Amino acid sequence: MKRLLPIVTLTALLAACNSPEQGSESAGNDLTSAPAKSTVLSVQVVMAKEGTLNVQRSASAIITAQKDSQVATQSSGTVTQVLVEEGEQVSAGAVVVQLDDTGQQQTLDNARLQVQQAQINLQQTRNTTANASTSLKAAITSAEATLAQAQQNAQSAETLYGLGGISLVDLKAARATLAQAQSGLSSARNNLEQNGRSAQGSVPLQQVALETAQAGVTQAEENLARTAVKAPFAGIVANIGAKVGEFAGQGTPVFRLVDPGSIRAKFSIPSSDAFALSDGTRLNLGYGGVNYVATVQGSPGIAGTNRLVPITARVQGGEQLPVGAAAQVRYRATLGDGVLIPSSAVQVDGGETAVFVAAGDVATRQVVTVIAESGGTLAVRGVEPGQAVINPLPASIQDGAAITVNPAATPDAGAAGDSGAKGQTP
Numbered sequence: 001m002k003r004l005l006p007i008v009t010l011t012a013l014l015a016a017c018n019s020p021e022q023g024s025e026s027a028g029n030d031l032t033s034a035p036a037k038s039t040v041l042s043v044q045v046v047m048a049k050e051g052t053l054n055v056q057r058s059a060s061a062i063i064t065a066q067k068d069s070q071v072a073t074q075s076s077g078t079v080t081q082v083l084v085e086e087g088e089q090v091s092a093g094a095v096v097v098q099l100d101d102t103g104q105q106q107t108l109d110n111a112r113l114q115v116q117q118a119q120i121n122l123q124q125t126r127n128t129t130a131n132a133s134t135s136l137k138a139a140i141t142s143a144e145a146t147l148a149q150a151q152q153n154a155q156s157a158e159t160l161y162g163l164g165g166i167s168l169v170d171l172k173a174a175r176a177t178l179a180q181a182q183s184g185l186s187s188a189r190n191n192l193e194q195n196g197r198s199a200q201g202s203v204p205l206q207q208v209a210l211e212t213a214q215a216g217v218t219q220a221e222e223n224l225a226r227t228a229v230k231a232p233f234a235g236i237v238a239n240i241g242a243k244v245g246e247f248a249g250q251g252t253p254v255f256r257l258v259d260p261g262s263i264r265a266k267f268s269i270p271s272s273d274a275f276a277l278s279d280g281t282r283l284n285l286g287y288g289g290v291n292y293v294a295t296v297q298g299s300p301g302i303a304g305t306n307r308l309v310p311i312t313a314r315v316q317g318g319e320q321l322p323v324g325a326a327a328q329v330r331y332r333a334t335l336g337d338g339v340l341i342p343s344s345a346v347q348v349d350g351g352e353t354a355v356f357v358a359a360g361d362v363a364t365r366q367v368v369t370v371i372a373e374s375g376g377t378l379a380v381r382g383v384e385p386g387q388a389v390i391n392p393l394p395a396s397i398q399d400g401a402a403i404t405v406n407p408a409a410t411p412d413a414g415a416a417g418d419s420g421a422k423g424q425t426p
Contacts, residue, residue, distance in 0.1 A: 039396075039402070040361075040402045040403065040404055041363070041394050041396070041397060041401055041402065041403045042406055043358065043363070043390045043394060043403045043404070043405060043406065044390070044391060044392070044405070045358050045388035045405055046341065046342060046345065046389050046391045047386060047388060047389075048340065048341050048385055048386065048387045048388075048389050049340055049385050049386070050337075050338070050339055051337070051338075051339075051340045051379075052334055052336075052337050052379075053336050053337075053338070053340060053371075053372045053373075053374055053377060053378075053379040054332045054333065054334055054335065054374070055332065055335055055374040055375070056330060056331070056332050056333075057273065057330070057331055057332075057333055058328055058329065058331075059267045059268065059269055059329050059331075060267060060327075060328060061265040061266060061267035061285065061313075061326070061327045061328065061329045062266050062267070062324065062325075062326060062327075063263065063264075063287070063315070063318070063322065063323055063324065063326075063327055064263075064265075064266055064323060064324075065258050065259065065264065065323050066259070066262035066264060067235060067258065067262040068257075068258050068259070068323050069232060069233075069257050070253040070255075070256050071096070071229060071230075071231070071232065071253065071254060071256070071257055072229075072254065073097075073226075073229055073249070073250055073251065073252050073254055074226040074250065074251075075223065075226040075250055076247070076248065076249045076250040076252075077099035077101070077227055077248065078099065078100040078245065078246070078247050078248075079097060079098070079099060079100075079242045079243060079244050079246050079247075079248055080098050080099065080100050080244065081097070081098035081244065082097055082098075082240060082242060082243070082244060083095055083096055083097070083098065084240075085237070086237055086238065086239060086240050087236060087237065087238070087320075088236070089234075089236055090231045090235065090237055090257070091234050092231055092232065092233050092234045093230050093231065094230060094231045095228045095229070096229055096231055096237060096240075096257075097228075097229040097240075097242045097248075098228055098229070099228070099229070101224055101227040101228075104220065104223045104224040104226075104227055107220045107223065107224075108217065108220035108221060108223075110220075111213065111217040111219075111220040112217055114213040114216060114217075115213040115214055115216075115217055117213070118206070118209045118210035118212075121209065121210075122206035122207060122209070122210050125203050125206045126206075129202070129203060133192065139188040139192075140185065140189055140192060142188075143181070143184045143185035143187075143188040143189075144185055146181045146185075147178075147181035147182055147184070147185045149181070150174075150177045150180070150182075151178055151181070153174050153178070154177070156174075157170060157171045157174035157175070158171065158174075229242075229254055229255070232257065233259060234259065235257045235258050235259040235260065236257070236258050236259075236260050236319045237255055237256070238256045238257065238258045238319075239256040240254070240255045240256075241253060241255060242254035242255065258319060258323065260318070260319030261314075263314070263315045263318035263319060263321055263323075264297070264312050264313065264314055264315065265294050265312070265313045265318075265327060266310065266311070266312050267310075267311055267313075268306070268309060268311065269311055269331075270308060270309070271307065271308070271309050273309075273333040274299065274309040276331065276332065276333040276334055277299055277311055277331060278296065278299055279296055279297060279298070280295060280296060281295070281296040281299075282296075283313060283330060283331040284329065284330045284331075285315055285328070285330075286327060286329075286330070287321055287327040292315050292316060292317060292318050292321075293316045294313035294314060294315045294316070294318075294329065295313055295314050295316070296311060296312070296313045297312055297313060297314050298310075298311065298312035298313075299311050299312075313329070335371075335373075336372030336379045337371070337379065338371040338379035338380050339379070339380055339381070339383045339384070339385055340377055340378070340379055340380075341355060341377070341378055341380060341383060341389050341391070342377060342378070342389075342391050342392075343373060343377065343378050344376070344391055345389045345390060345391035345392070345393060346368070346370075346378060346380075347393055352367050353367065353368055353370055354366060354367045354368060355368055355380075355382075355383060355389050355390070356389070356390040356393060356399075357383070357387050357388060357389055357390070358389075358390055358403060358405050361402055361403055361404060362400055362402060362403065363390060363397055363398070363399065363400065363401045363402075363403050364399065364400070365398075365399035368380040368381060368382030368383055369381045369382055
């Protein structure tokens with residue numbers, strides 16, 4: 001009898017399991033059905049807010065200068081003076097390097113002496129011509145008076161001869177005197193005319209000699225001025241390549257001059273960021289551990305063959321930046337406007353992007369559209385500003401799940417990333 005007891009007990013248990021009442025209870029343990037929503041989830045929320053999602057980007061830039069000149073000599077000679085130091089500000093026309101000008105000064109002195117001699121020669125020729133002209137005019141006046149007297153005498157002789165008052169010899173003598181007076185007047189007039197022709201040739205010739213000497217002075221003055229190497233514009237003397245005592249040939253660069261107001265940074269950005277860097281936009285430029293403020297001055301907004309948009313920015317206080325050096329620019333680009341939430345608050349399921357909003361004590365699933373993403377923050381559509389978005393999402397959360405909000409953690413959605421106060425300058 002003792003050995004049958006376990007069998008009887010097992011039979012009773014099997015019968016109990018097969019009874020209709022037991023069958024209905026076992027249906028509640030079906031593993032294929034969803035569990036009863038009796039668990040209350042403790043969640044944290046962030047408050048969605050409307051904003052602009054920005055991102056900080058960087059690009060490599062090349063330092064250039066609109067006015068950057070390697071100033072060369074216009075003459076040759078030994079360097080006698082270097083009048084400024086590297087890094088010194090100079091005005092336009094200031095002498096930076098002086099070459100030996102001894103030969104040029106001597107040439108100028110000689111040219112000035114030649115001008116003085118030409119002036120003397122011209123004046124002497126004018127004086128001689130004027131004096132000769134006065135004398136010759138007096139001679140003409142005298143010859144005219146002599147001729148008038150001879151004409152009168154000849155006329156009287158003709159009358160007297162006709163009356164028999166004088167002999168033929170006397171008449172011929174009067175006629176000879178008249179012819180001589182006429183010849184004398186003609187000769188005097190020829191002499192005055194010849195003197196005039198001489199003046200017309202000699203005075204202009206001396207005038208040309210004077211002008212040639214004056215041109216020599218001008219050329220000598222220019223040659224002397226070229227021994228002083230001057231700044232072609234106002235700027236900073238960035239480098240001096242000349243030393244006192246060294247010989248510099250004509251055309252040798254002796255110093256570099258940079259206009260500090262013309263320092264530019266040139267770089268390229270993706271076309272998607274071009275609208276963020278319009279003319280007047282300020283950005284940061286870093287070189288050698290120093291930050292400079294740069295202002296965009298050239299932004300065509302059109303990408304080149306490399307699909308990048310070229311940008312030019314004026315650098316403030318960048319006169320010490322070496323032209324041709326590589327620097328780093330940093331700027332902010334706007335990715336999009338929308339409602340900002342953390343990326344950890346988003347669930348992607350079945351091709352849909354959704355968030356769970358705490359509506360009282362229930363989690364409500366809302367499908368959203370992502371506009372932009374950066375630094376763990378999303379800009380989306382489909383959520384209203386001010387809604388409490390559950391973040392982070394519990395693994396077991398479902399639409400309609402019972403929740404309780406932990407009041408100790410309700411930051412703004414933008415606190416997790418750059419919510420992008422529009423218009424900020426880095």
